Amino acid sequence: MTLTECLSPRKPITINQLDRKLPEELIAAGVERIRECIQCGTCTASCPSGRRTAYRTRLIMRRALLGLKEDLLKSLDLWLCTTCYTCYERCPRKISVVETIIALRNMAAAKGFMLPRHKEISRYLINYGHFVPINDANKKRRVEVGLSELPPTVHSYPEALEEVKKLFEITGFNKLVEG
């Protein structure tokens, strides 16, 4: 069942669909004021992504407070936010809307809901220390404007890359991406 169906008047939400611990989990993740949401819709009205898609920020907040966790974590909507923070800056209750979305995305990823392309770029990060690593064409372009072929980042310092890789290992990022 999609969320839209789930929230439509024709299909009432049943109590056993709800994970009532979700608001507490979000508060623990740093969204202290989430329970203060009054569903005013300022977030939705301010959202550049919602202007062109069916994504509705207010719906994310409502689902989160109701505890419709599974539907939220499966939803593509969660990945339509550009984290522009316009909703947060305009929220009359100063609720960290973006932090809510980030916390939900972390829960979604932990459950295995990650877009294929997001997994792919995560592998670049793990292997090269950059989401966008250097390539041959850009090595040439660097030299062309008087720069070193490789930037002085982890690309030039293998021992530094090992440090970054260790952080991915100990934080559990490798496990998340490789399963």
Next chain:
Amino acid sequence: MPELRYAFFLGCIMPNRYPGVEASVRKVFKELGIELVDMKGASCCPAPGVARSFHFDAWLAVAARNLSIAEEMGLDLVTGCNGCYATLRDVAHDYHNKEWIREKIDKYLSQIGRSFKGKIQAKHILEVLYFDLGIEKLKEFMEKPLNLKVAVHYGCHILKPSEKRPWKEGVERPKFFDELVEVTGAKSVNWRNKFMCCGAGGGLRSGVLEVALDMTREKIESAYASNVDCIVNACSFCHLQFDFGQTEINKACNTSYSMPIVYYTQLLGLAMGFSPKELGLHQNFINVEPLLKKLEAG
């Protein structure tokens, strides 16, 4: 004036996709007497829209490692990407305000023999030029006033979340970037959607490209409607989204958008007398010739 010296944080897109932009930052800052010291072995910031969305702790640990490199150098860090700025500034800010953040940073960094104690700040290149160098000083370096009408694009994370940013004006209609642009003689016009996101952030570009590009298309259309010569930005990710993004839109929608995209230090460099080539303007995907012709005509 105190000596201006910073640890230069490159990130990914500037060194690995737009070296012309990196060259423009280095050359212009040198000419302005601002020393940029390389951060040897720095990595991806990592990007706040993706890394922080996937695994908060991995994002935090790697960001803290990057900050620890600058702290070891004893220098404030400067970046020319709003994404890197978001990650590094937010983590440096939260270090002072949230105990649980400090505890996690200590826990992870100690395992690689590093530490971060919150002694340095993460700054944006515009912040350095606006606050540390100052508009009046900047004016002294202008050699060729630019006869251009430009659309200034701030981007999101240079402004927001506002409580973690240094600007003393509101987020809805700030002026600092327009002031910095107008130092060059260019006219910053009011344009529709000026403060809207470029579309790239939050993992949207990598995750759902068509929605990201639809936002970009709206911004580009708005710039055309204002009859500007170019869009000026100060974020390597916005720069990529507007410049390379137009080629993607043209391919997908059979359009022929060709709005020149200029990074702030490229614009500044032109007004300081650098050649377009020195500033890497020819490395943009969208041809900047119409803009240069207008400049030559005066």
